[in-house]
Every structure is written in structure tokens, then in C-alpha cells.
Amino acid sequence: MAVWVEIDLCDGCRRCTRACPxxxxxxxxxxxxxxxxxxxxxxxxxxxxxxxxxxDAKPRVVPDFRDHTGVWVFAEQRGGELNRVxxxxxxxxxxxxxxxxxxxxxxxxxxxxSGLASALIAFGADKVYLAEHAALKDYRTEAYAHVLEELxxxxxxxxxxxxxxxxxxxxxxxxxxxxxxxxxADCTELSIDVDEGILWQTRPAFGGNVMATIANRFSRPQMxxxxxGVMEVIPTPAKEGAVITHVAKLTEERIRTKxxxxxxxxxxxxxxxxxxxxxxxxxxxxxxxxxxxxxxxADTLGAALAGTRVAFEEGxxxxxxxxxxxxxxxxxxxxxxxxxxGAIQHRAGMMDSKFIVAINKDPYAPIFKxxxxxxxxxxxxxxxxxxxQLRTVCEVMCD
Amino acid sequence: MNIIVLIKQVPNTTEVKLDPxxxxxxxxxxxxxxxxxxxxxxxxxxxxxxxxxxTITVLTMGPPQAIDxxxxxxxxxxxxxxxxxxxxxxxxxxxxxxxxxxxxxxxxGEFDLILAGRQAIDGDTAQVGPQVAGLLDLPQVTYVFDIxxxxxxxxxxxxxxxxxYERVQCNLPALLTVMAGEKQPRYPLVSALxxxxxxxxxxxxxxxxxxxxxxxxxxxxxxxxxxIRTFAPKFERHSEFLEGSTVEMAQNLIGRFKExxxxxxxxxxxxxxxxxxxxxxxxx
Numbered sequence: 081m082a083v084w085v086e087i088d089l090c091d092g093c094r095r096c097t098r099a100c101p102x103x104x105x106x107x108x109x110x111x112x113x114x115x116x117x118x119x120x121x122x123x124x125x126x127x128x129x130x131x132x133x134x135x136d137a138k139p140r141v142v143p144d145f146r147d148h149t150g151v152w153v154f155a156e157q158r159g160g161e162l163n164r165v166x167x168x169x170x171x172x173x174x175x176x177x178x179x180x181x182x183x184x185x186x187x188x189x190x191x192x193x194s195g196l197a198s199a200l201i202a203f204g205a206d207k208v209y210l211a212e213h214a215a216l217k218d219y220r221t222e223a224y225a226h227v228l229e230e231l232x233x234x235x236x237x238x239x240x241x242x243x244x245x246x247x248x249x250x251x252x253x254x255x256x257x258x259x260x261x262x263x264x265a266d267c268t269e270l271s272i273d274v275d276e277g278i279l280w281q282t283r284p285a286f287g288g289n290v291m292a293t294i295a296n297r298f299s300r301p302q303m304x305x306x307x308x309g310v311m312e313v314i315p316t317p318a319k320e321g322a323v324i325t326h327v328a329k330l331t332e333e334r335i336r337t338k339x340x341x342x343x344x345x346x347x348x349x350x351x352x353x354x355x356x357x358x359x360x361x362x363x364x365x366x367x368x369x370x371x372x373x374x375x376x377x378a379d380t381l382g383a384a385l386a387g388t389r390v391a392f393e394e395g396x397x398x399x400x401x402x403x404x405x406x407x408x409x410x411x412x413x414x415x416x417x418x419x420x421x422g423a424i425q426h427r428a429g430m431m432d433s434k435f436i437v438a439i440n441k442d443p444y445a446p447i448f449k450x451x452x453x454x455x456x457x458x459x460x461x462x463x464x465x466x467x468x469q470l471r472t473v474c475e476v477m478c479d
Numbered sequence: 480m481n482i483i484v485l486i487k488q489v490p491n492t493t494e495v496k497l498d499p500x501x502x503x504x505x506x507x508x509x510x511x512x513x514x515x516x517x518x519x520x521x522x523x524x525x526x527x528x529x530x531x532x533x534t535i536t537v538l539t540m541g542p543p544q545a546i547d548x549x550x551x552x553x554x555x556x557x558x559x560x561x562x563x564x565x566x567x568x569x570x571x572x573x574x575x576x577x578x579x580x581x582x583x584x585x586x587x588g589e590f591d592l593i594l595a596g597r598q599a600i601d602g603d604t605a606q607v608g609p610q611v612a613g614l615l616d617l618p619q620v621t622y623v624f625d626i627x628x629x630x631x632x633x634x635x636x637x638x639x640x641x642x643x644y645e646r647v648q649c650n651l652p653a654l655l656t657v658m659a660g661e662k663q664p665r666y667p668l669v670s671a672l673x674x675x676x677x678x679x680x681x682x683x684x685x686x687x688x689x690x691x692x693x694x695x696x697x698x699x700x701x702x703x704x705x706x707i708r709t710f711a712p713k714f715e716r717h718s719e720f721l722e723g724s725t726v727e728m729a730q731n732l733i734g735r736f737k738e739x740x741x742x743x744x745x746x747x748x749x750x751x752x753x754x755x756x757x758x759x760x761x762x763x
Contacts, residue, residue, distance in 0.1 A: 102688035257613030262703030
């Protein structure tokens with residue numbers, strides 16, 4: 081894109097040199113010339129009274145993307161196990177594909193993972209693109225991005241969804257740069273806009289204080305990472321789908337990282353996404369002894385134990401039990417928040433729980449705004465009392 | 480060793496509030512800070528400098544007041560800084576931002592390592608780091624919380640996973656995105672901070688022309704995603720405060736649980752297959 085001066089029309093008035101914010105206009109022999117520092121901002125064009133400055137820049141036009149079809153889901157797997165978010169994405173993809181009258185495809189990348197294809201079809205995929213290679217056994221950015229790039233170039237999907245997991249948020253931006261398409265992060269809502277036929281991507285920003293709806297008009301595929309635990313899994317047991325094998329062009333030498341070791345957490349990992357009741361603790365728990373009280377309550381209820389970012393940073397809970405904007409999103413039937421102030425970053429992770437209980441010393445704690453039932457009190461008094469009474473209920477029930 | 484650290488000045492979103500009438504953010508009076516993950520990136524860089532020797536260049540794209548973030552970074556121990564500031568950069572999404580930063584890095588010159596924070600607390604995307612790496616064709620490792628070793632040709636880092644971590648070896652030059660590790664980021668030294676605020680401090684300010692880009696590639700025009708609308712999330716519930724003594728409140732709460740059949744589930748799980756009918760039901 082260039083800007084230049086029609087010398088015959090220029091009268092050397094210098095309006096343009098004064099208007100240019102980049103010191104890019106020079107006067108030579110009484111005429112203006114555009115220099116190297118020009119950014120095509122157009123300030124000179126606006127200033128010129130002789131209309132002597134021209135540009136070949138065209139207004140941005142939405143390209144014809146009719147050859148891009150298909151709602152694709154990146155089927156994340158680790159160690160041959162599908163991440164649940166892959167099924168959630170397939171669930172949402174079904175609805176989007178229906179609105180667009182297009183097909184759902186899953187992309188399955190790994191080594192010796194073909195056995196997972198049938199599960200993907202049983203949860204919504206019309207097609208599974210399968211890429212297997214020894215170099216794809218453990219997730220590595222460059223290897224996986226390369227395969228996705230090849231597949232996208234070959235098949236031109238309209239939409240590509242990935243889970244906003246550690247893998248997804250590492251992979252998606254890299255793929256976005258490789259294929260030259262826009263990417264939206266951590267979406268909690270997706271829909272097809274009726275007028276433009278494009279994907280509307282809604283996501284939290286400013287720590288969850290604001291929701292933003294975002295569109296990608298000028299590039300394809302429309303890419304989004306989607307928050308795990310939000311979309312619904314929709315089984316399609318009768319569906320028949322095709323598995324299409326893709327031979328990836330990969331060599332070990334071209335991949336510049338190596339996984340040396342994978343270390344799983346030693347603390348027993350609870351799957352919070354399956355828990356019907358969650359007891360969560362925050363700064364108010366004070367210390368590991370405080371958290372023990374919460375653990376006793378959780379055990380009595382048969383609930384999972386979780387916490388805020390503070391609880392994780394203090395070492396009271398493992399990373400996999402942290403709920404919030406930078407942790408997990410959960411939707412249990414019952415969420416009991418003890419000593420949790422309710423900062424917006426935490427609320428973002430649990431606000432869709434069916435019922436929320438808050439126990440906090442501070443009556444003005446923001447957590448009470450999202451609670452169905454609130455108890456203003458010291459959790460060191462309330463929680464043991466609750467546990468004690470619940471045990472009695474259980475005993476009576478279990479005669 | 481040459482290290483470039485990407486930082487962002489952000490509003491402290493734990494303090495931000497929404498105007499209830501307009502649904503817009505109230506930004507007045509909110510303090511601006513260096514994005515927390517970027518502080519960890521800076522701390523990591525400075526620790527590497529202390530261990531192996533390095534020159535640290537801090538880079539940020541922002542309005543003129545972002546220069547305060549750069550001064551603070553130099554107070555912590557960075558050697559020089561670049562502020563990318565230009566009206567034309569405004570309105571950029573992560574695509575345009577990473578393009579702008581990438582061009583600036585090309586103008587900064589040689590580097591061995593680029594460190595960035597995992598994500599910013601205003602945008603919350605975690606995309607800029609990896610997109611810069613993609614633009615510059617660098618190997619990347621994200622969610623790094625510890626750098627184990629630095630060799631001439633590669634680094635060994637620990638990368639956080641949802642259920643643990645992995646140890647990754649990555650060739651240099653590379654880009655790492657960093658999150659909170661064991662060490663707390665240090666406070667700036669007052670003496671270093673004062674030097675950073677002087678006119679002769681090695682802080683440069685660059686605009687679009689200085690990095691050789693056109694307005695079509697940057698800012699709103701260069702973005703591939705656009706915000707259609709923003710709104711306040713609705714999640715207020717009608718909170719019922721339970722009253723009475725601790726014993727009474729606990730009783731009350733358990734009553735609510737039973738009313739809503741929340742506790743029958745718990746009862747079933749806790750009692751492991753024993754008779755789980757409630758006393759009221761058995762009396763019928």
C-alpha cells in the first residue's frame with residue numbers, strides 16, 4: 081500500500097509536511113515527496129488542498145468465503161485419553177453446523193489414537209481427520225501446529241474450535257499465525273449471526289468484569305478457544321461418520337522442543353467437573369488447619385474440595401482444584417464458598433452453579449451478591465457446626 | 480545473553496467496577512500496574528541475569544504513560560527499554576499487537592530469549608506471546624514456572640499442566656511465557672528507579688514509522704477480530720441471609736439443602752449404598 085504526490089498538482093505549500101506525524105514528507109525543488117518513514121496514515125491527504133496526494137489503499141472488503149465450510153473441533157487427547165472439552169466442543173459444534181447447514185469434523189492428532197475416533201463420531205462428528213505419527217505422541221507446539229496448518233490448507237474449514245486448556249491456548253495462537261486468521265480466547269458463548277452468517281464469540285475480559293462479543297469478518301477459519309466446563313455434551317449414538325487419514329509431513333529435526341518428563345501431581349486428583357457438590361475455601365480459611373475443617377465438611381457431604389487462587393498460591397490446594405478465571409469453571413448443583421471474598425475472578429469460575437452458599441465474616445463481601453443463601457459468621461464456628469449436624473442427618477438416614 | 484521482556488501496563492482489574500447505568504467500565508481512579516504475569520517474566524529475566532549474565536531490554540506497546548511501567552522494570556533490574564507509542568497502534572487485537580511487537584523486536588536486534596507473561600489481566604487472552612513467537616518463527620513454551628537450566632543452545636524449563644507439569648527442552652533462540660513460580664517478583668530499587676526516570680535513561684520511544692509499518696497492518700485496521708459489543712455479565716442472585724445462632728443457621732441451611740434435594744445426593748454418596756430414605760419419608 082503506497083502514498084505518493086502527483087508532482088504537477090503540488091504547489092509546495094507545506095501543509096502536508098506540517099500534518100505528517102512521522103516526519104515522512106520532504107520538500108525538494110519546491111515540491112513535496114513522500115519518504116521512507118511513511119506509514120500510509122493519510123494525514124497528508126486530508127491536509128492537501130489541491131488533492132495532490134494519492135493512495136492505492138482500498139477500503140477493507142469482506143472476502144468471499146463460500147469455499148470455506150465445516151465446523152471443526154480439535155479433539156484434545158493426552159496419553160490416548162480424550163479431554164472432556166473435546167466432547168463439549170462437539171456438542172456446541174452440532175448446533176452451529178445445523179445453523180450453517182454445514183458438517184462437523186473432529187481433528188484427532190497423536191500416535192496410536194485411532195481408537196478414539198468412534199467416540200468422537202458418537203458425540204457429534206460427521207468426519208474425523210486422523211493424523212498419527214511417532215513425533216506426535218506427546219503434545220508439542222510446532223508439530224501439532226504444522227499438522228493443523230496442513231489440514232486447514234487442504235480442507236478449508238469455516239470454523240475451528242479448541243478447548244481453552246493449556247494445550248489449546250498454546251496451540252491455537254500458533255495456528256492462527258500460520259494460517260493468517262483471527263483468534264478469540266476463552267469463549268463462553270458461541271452463536272451464528274443470522275445477518276452475516278458469521279460466528280459471534282462471547283467471552284469474559286477484565287478479569288470477568290466485562291463480557292465482549294467478538295467477530296472475525298476478514299479471515300478464515302474463524303478460530304476460537306472455548307472455556308472447558310461450559311458447553312453441553314450431546315451424544316449422537318446412532319451417527320455414522322467417516323475417518324479420513326491424513327499423512328503428516330513431519331521430521332523430528334524440525335521440531336525444536338523435546339518433552340523430557342511428564343510429572344503428575346502427587347495429591348489425589350479430583351475431577352471437579354463431575355462433582356455434584358463442591359466445598360471451596362479462600363483466604364478466610366487462614367491456614368492448612370482451617371482447610372482441614374473444610375475437608376471434613378466436604379467428606380461428610382461426599383463433596384469435592386476446591387479453592388480460590390489464594391488457596392492455591394498458599395499451597396492448600398493443588399492447581400487442579402483451583403476455581404476461577406485462571407483456574408477451572410465448575411457448575412455443580414451446590415457450591416459452598418467458605419472464607420471466600422468473591423472477587424470477580426473467582427466468581428467467573430463458579431457463578432453458574434445451581435445453588436451457591438456463602439459463609440464469610442464480612443457482610444459486605446462480594447460473594448454474597450452471587451449466593452442464594454448467606455451466612456455471616458466465622459467459618460471456624462459455622463463449618464464445624466454444619467459438619468456436626470450433617471453427620472447426625474446421615475446417621476439418622478443410615479439406620 | 481540478550482533477553483527481551485514483553486510487558487504491559489494494565490488497570491488493576493481486581494479494583495475495576497462497572498457503571499450500573501451504562502454497563503461501561505469505570506476507569507477513572509483505577510491504578511495502573513505492570514501486569515502480574517509480566518512481573519514474573521521480569522523476575523525470571525533478572526534472575527537469569529544474576530546467574531548467567533545478560534542484557535535485558537524491556538518492550539511495551541501502550542499510551543505515553545506506559546513509560547512508568549518501563550521505569551519500574553528498569554528499577555527492578557532491566558538494562559534498557561523501548562516504548563512503542565502511537566495513536567495508530569490503538570484498537571489493536573492480539574494479531575495486530577503481536578505484529579507490532581514483532582516488528583519492534585526485529586528493530587531491537589539480536590536476542591537469545593524472549594520472555595512474556597502468560598496472559599494480561601485485562602485482555603485475558605494469553606495469545607500475544609505465542610503469536611509473537613509464531614511471527615518470528617521461534618520455538619515456544621507456555622505456562623513456564625521454572626527455568627531449570629540455560630545452555631548455549633537450549634534451555635530446560637518446567638511447564639505447568641492442568642494435573643502436574645512437564646519438563647521441556649527448548650532450542651534457543653526461543654520465546655517463553657511465564658506464570659507465577661516459587662519466587663515473588665522483587666521490588667524496584669529506589670536508586671535504580673531514580674536513574675530510570677532521568678532524561679538520559681536508556682528508554683526509547685518509537686512510533687509506527689520507527690518500526691517501518693503501515694497503518695493497515697496495525698491498530699484497529701490491522702486487526703482480524705473486532706469487538707461487536709460489550710456488556711456487564713449478569714450474575715446477581717437474590718441472597719437470603721440466614722439468621723440466628725450458629726446452631727440455628729446451620730439447621731436452617733441443612734433444611735434448605737433438603738428442600739432442594741441437594742442433600743439426598745450427598746446422603747447417597749456418603750452412606751455408600753445403605754438405606755438412604757429420609758426419616759420423614761419412612762414415617763409415611
